[in-house]
Amino acid sequence: MTTDVAPAVVAVDPRPRGSVLGTGTVLIWNDVVPEGVTRFYEWHDKEHIPERLALPGFLRGRRLRSAGHSPEWLTIYEAEDLSALVSPEYLQRLNAPTPATTETLRYFRNTSRAVCRLVHSVGSSTGGHVVTLRLDVDPAREASMLDHLRRRAFPDAMAHPGVIACHLFAADTSASFINTAESKNRAFDVPAWVVLCEASHADAAREGWRVIDSPALRALGVGIRADAAAYQLEICRLAQPATPAEDR
Numbered sequence: 001m002t003t004d005v006a007p008a009v010v011a012v013d014p015r016p017r018g019s020v021l022g023t024g025t026v027l028i029w030n031d032v033v034p035e036g037v038t039r040f041y042e043w044h045d046k047e048h049i050p051e052r053l054a055l056p057g058f059l060r061g062r063r064l065r066s067a068g069h070s071p072e073w074l075t076i077y078e079a080e081d082l083s084a085l086v087s088p089e090y091l092q093r094l095n096a097p098t099p100a101t102t103e104t105l106r107y108f109r110n111t112s113r114a115v116c117r118l119v120h121s122v123g124s125s126t127g128g129h130v131v132t133l134r135l136d137v138d139p140a141r142e143a144s145m146l147d148h149l150r151r152r153a154f155p156d157a158m159a160h161p162g163v164i165a166c167h168l169f170a171a172d173t174s175a176s177f178i179n180t181a182e183s184k185n186r187a188f189d190v191p192a193w194v195v196l197c198e199a200s201h202a203d204a205a206r207e208g209w210r211v212i213d214s215p216a217l218r219a220l221g222v223g224i225r226a227d228a229a230a231y232q233l234e235i236c237r238l239a240q241p242a243t244p245a246e247d248r
Helices: 034-053 088-094 099-105 139-158 202-212
Strands: 024-032 058-065 073-079 108-122 129-136 163-171 193-199 229-238
Touching: 024 034, 034 058, 034 073, 034 099, 034 229, 073 129, 108 139, 129 202, 139 163, 139 193, 139 202, 163 202, 193 202, 202 229
Parallel strands: none
Antiparallel strands: 024 073, 024 108, 058 073, 058 229, 108 163, 129 193, 129 229, 163 193
16 A cells, blocks of 8 residues: 555635535545456445445445456445544444455455545536546645636536536545555555546547646646546445434
């Protein structure tokens, strides 16, 4: 596990949610070796996503795929806020992975995982196609980057038909690097900043990507990882509301 430096604190919009459910998010990119793909789907669809969404404060889980790309899969967990992602219940689960979790993580490769707070969001819909850009920038230029994304890049991307939402996330250092039994089973890096651009079709996703990943953004000293990609939705699951018996 690397120790990439997470971004300094910047001003967060008072109500940045847009179409994101909550302001705490876990973003996970990974590959799976060929012999583990069937096990991965069985575990992720039927155990892991339901397990996570049973935790307090977790609201939605999505998994997307970019076939033939590395990393091939992207998982997004949305939570009420960052506290849900460091809660005793969540940490207990991370420290007591199921046998299927321990077995399946052996097949993971090229993993990035960031526990994030939502900084800025526009758009009121979620898309079946999501572009992810993992960014790095000098802390002294973070405010300029944020201003550019808010005032120029996101509005310009949203002006294109089919682009329906854009989000900016900042990784939380302490939350991302908590040592748990589960994290010891896989090496991963933590991107400092993440942009997601959601679209209703693949061409729109690529156009939103082109608009955001612009010379103007790079002129601010923003580095964009070469493994940016457009992912397509495979599964989406909402947390089930508690029943009256569970509330007691």
